[in-house]
Amino acid sequence: MSTRIDARFAELKQQGRSAFVTFVMAGDPDPKTSLDILKALPKAGADVIEIGMPFTDPMADGPSIQAAGLRALKGGMTLRKTLAMVRDFRKEDNATPIVLMGYYNPIYIYGVDSFLADAKIAGVDGLIIVDLPPEEDTELCIPAIKAGLNFIRLATPTTDDKRLPAVLANTSGFVYYVAVTGITGSAAADSKVVGAAVARIKRHTALPVCVGFGIRTPEAARAIAENADGSVVGTALVDALKGSLDAEGRATPKTVSAVADLVSALAQGVRGAKQAAE
Amino acid sequence: MNPNLPNSFRSGPDERGHFGIFGGRFVAETLMPLILDLEKAYADAKADPAFQAEMNVYLKDYVGRPSPLYFAERLTEHLGGAKIYLKREELNHTGSHKVNNVLGQIMVARRMGKKRIIAETGAGQHGVATATLCARFGLECVVYMGAVDVERQQPNVIRMEMLGAKVVPVQSGARTLKDAMNDALRDWVTNVHNTFYCIGTVAGPHPYPMMVRDFQSIIGHETRKQMQEAEGRLPDSLIACIGGGSNAMGLFHPFLDDPSVEIFGVEAAGHGLTQLHAASLAGGRPGVLHGNRTYLLMDADGQIEEAHSISAGLDYPGIGPEHAWLHETGRVKYLSATDEEALAAFQLLSRLEGIIPALESAHAIAKLSELAPQRPKDHLMVVNLSGRGDKDVPQVGDILKARQK
Numbered sequence: 001m002s003t004r005i006d007a008r009f010a011e012l013k014q015q016g017r018s019a020f021v022t023f024v025m026a027g028d029p030d031p032k033t034s035l036d037i038l039k040a041l042p043k044a045g046a047d048v049i050e051i052g053m054p055f056t057d058p059m060a061d062g063p064s065i066q067a068a069g070l071r072a073l074k075g076g077m078t079l080r081k082t083l084a085m086v087r088d089f090r091k092e093d094n095a096t097p098i099v100l101m102g103y104y105n106p107i108y109i110y111g112v113d114s115f116l117a118d119a120k121i122a123g124v125d126g127l128i129i130v131d132l133p134p135e136e137d138t139e140l141c142i143p144a145i146k147a148g149l150n151f152i153r154l155a156t157p158t159t160d161d162k163r164l165p166a167v168l169a170n171t172s173g174f175v176y177y178v179a180v181t182g183i184t185g186s187a188a189a190d191s192k193v194v195g196a197a198v199a200r201i202k203r204h205t206a207l208p209v210c211v212g213f214g215i216r217t218p219e220a221a222r223a224i225a226e227n228a229d230g231s232v233v234g235t236a237l238v239d240a241l242k243g244s245l246d247a248e249g250r251a252t253p254k255t256v257s258a259v260a261d262l263v264s265a266l267a268q269g270v271r272g273a274k275q276a277a278e
Numbered sequence: 279m280n281p282n283l284p285n286s287f288r289s290g291p292d293e294r295g296h297f298g299i300f301g302g303r304f305v306a307e308t309l310m311p312l313i314l315d316l317e318k319a320y321a322d323a324k325a326d327p328a329f330q331a332e333m334n335v336y337l338k339d340y341v342g343r344p345s346p347l348y349f350a351e352r353l354t355e356h357l358g359g360a361k362i363y364l365k366r367e368e369l370n371h372t373g374s375h376k377v378n379n380v381l382g383q384i385m386v387a388r389r390m391g392k393k394r395i396i397a398e399t400g401a402g403q404h405g406v407a408t409a410t411l412c413a414r415f416g417l418e419c420v421v422y423m424g425a426v427d428v429e430r431q432q433p434n435v436i437r438m439e440m441l442g443a444k445v446v447p448v449q450s451g452a453r454t455l456k457d458a459m460n461d462a463l464r465d466w467v468t469n470v471h472n473t474f475y476c477i478g479t480v481a482g483p484h485p486y487p488m489m490v491r492d493f494q495s496i497i498g499h500e501t502r503k504q505m506q507e508a509e510g511r512l513p514d515s516l517i518a519c520i521g522g523g524s525n526a527m528g529l530f531h532p533f534l535d536d537p538s539v540e541i542f543g544v545e546a547a548g549h550g551l552t553q554l555h556a557a558s559l560a561g562g563r564p565g566v567l568h569g570n571r572t573y574l575l576m577d578a579d580g581q582i583e584e585a586h587s588i589s590a591g592l593d594y595p596g597i598g599p600e601h602a603w604l605h606e607t608g609r610v611k612y613l614s615a616t617d618e619e620a621l622a623a624f625q626l627l628s629r630l631e632g633i634i635p636a637l638e639s640a641h642a643i644a645k646l647s648e649l650a651p652q653r654p655k656d657h658l659m660v661v662n663l664s665g666r667g668d669k670d671v672p673q674v675g676d677i678l679k680a681r682q683k
Binding site for chain 1: 307456566
């Protein structure tokens with residue numbers, strides 16, 4: 001099985017550079033602006049796009065992404081509309097990988113089989129579900145693989161060598177290394193420590209390893225890019241979006257460019273990185 | 279007879295923490311290694327006679343167990359039916375059943391070498407019990423409490439602070455118990471290396487629902503023995519209030535395989551089941567939140583809805599997974615009581631028996647008042663008086679005063 005994710009990482013490897021992965025919340029602050037942001041991301045330099053599926057109780061997210069999800073829900077976002085947004089994006093872009101990230105309950109309520117079928121048709125490539133560890137693989141991971149979607153697992157500083165094989169067993173697409181024990185938007189990770197952790201994971205898998213949590217600036221993105229196959233930025237983008245909203249939390253003419261400009265700057269940071277030694 | 283009924287209602291959960299389809303371990307990877315460590319540490323403790331012996335000393339001399347099983351003569355006369363016994367969990371140190379579980383978990387935390395304890399709390403009863411035992415064993419204690427609950431349960435906030443705990447008012451969501459649990463989980467993910475999460479109810483990822491149930495089962499075990507001594511037989515029915523469901527599970531579990539014992543759980547119906555309420559079995563459906571699959575209040579998109587109850591301890595949109603399973607198997611009947619019914623029961627018990635119950639426990643008293651008159655005088659009914667009402671006195675006083683005007 002090869003997906004847009006596999007193709008994109010193969011392509012980047014040929015170009016000799018690390019991937020820049022962006023996270024935005026679906027429907028933040030409203031469905032139309034959110035689609036416009038999504039469309040602007042590849043042009044601004046995003047290699048892979050993670051789209052947050054809003055949830056009322058995001059227990060691994062910090063205040064910024066919590067608030068983004070609540071803005072989206074207030075704006076009427078649902079899982080069905082998130083899939084529709086991916087479908088609209090795919091009309092113009094059939095190459096940029098799309099990964100949906102979130103929590104299990106909305107998918108469970110949608111119905112696992114119908115969700116996977118609809119996600120595949122919409123053009124989703126992979127899933128990151130924060131509250132589904134390998135112990136619950138029968139819920140969604142195995143059915144997702146059967147449906148032709150990558151199930152991307154989070155590895156964390158607490159995932160030791162003994163546990164890594166279990167975490168990697170049904171992982172495909174890439175491995176998402178959570179650089180800090182904590183919630184999204186936590187303090188920055190030390191790139192040297194991260195480099196060692198990435199090397200440790202790579203001893204167990206041939207998959208690309210992307211690093212997220214705590215990356216906010218082009219400099220930080222560059223430092224991570226030198227040590228990993230990709231860097232993920234989420235909270236900083238969500239904060240830039242929030243900073244562009246009016247007093248009532250509505251989008252302004254600056255909202256799309258606020259996100260796109262930061263993505264450009266970060267992408268330049270990533271592209272300035274020296275390629276990590278293989 | 280349902281052919282899918284198990285041979286025993288007391289054998290769960292399975293090794294992956296499931297009660298039927300309920301339960302499980304739906305947590306972030308960061309927490310998973312610790313959850314597996316905890317499962318092992320608890321299994322070791324359970325098998326260690328020294329652990330139980332040490333627990334017994336504290337249960338007796340510090341908590342004050344056994345709690346009495348008291349024949350409520352005037353309440354029985356007033357209702358004119360079943361003979362009513364109150365299991366007096368409100369007499370425990372800290373004023374509720376919560377201490378039974380906290381003692382157990384703190385002892386496990388000590389075995390695991392954890393020095394920092396976090397907890398969520400609704401009414402503050404679990405928070406007070408946790409702050410108490412952290413003081414006793416010299417552990418750092420941080421309690422997450424919804425900002426709304428901080429307001430309506432001030433006496434408990436003051437108690438926790440006096441005991442040396444840090445109380446963090448949670449501003450997200452509806453600012454009640456669900457949100458406190460979210461923030462406690464966020465703290466845990468961040469400080470997993472030195473922190474033990476002392477969950478207050480029979481919910482969360484495996485092994486918590488099982489472990490908390492085991493620690494609370496002392497309520498039911500004592501009740502069996504005490505009823506034998508008082509009446510020479512088993513009770514005919516049991517009744518307890520349910521938020522997450524720990525006091526109810528503690529009373530029910532030792533009786534689940536006694537088919538002659540009718541069992542009733544009482545959820546909080548808030549303003550009524552067609553309006554804002556906290557009755558997840560009556561008004562919800564299965565979903566996944568806070569580490570387990572269980573009945574939840576939610577919308578068509580799977581977004582969790584805000585619960586409402588006059589009682590902060592029941593104000594939660596979910597319920598322990600074992601209750602969800604007992605509901606589906608039909609072994610336990612789940613009823614609900616409104617805010618108004620609970621307020622009336624609160625006053626009834628205060629006036630008739632000289633016992634001011636917690637608003638949580640008043641929900642059980644409210645349904646007891648319906649069920650007891652329908653039963654014969656030789657029917658033995660036990661209600662779990664899970665907590666005392668001192669913490670609710672300011673809130674109820676304000677409500678009653680406002681009505682007199």
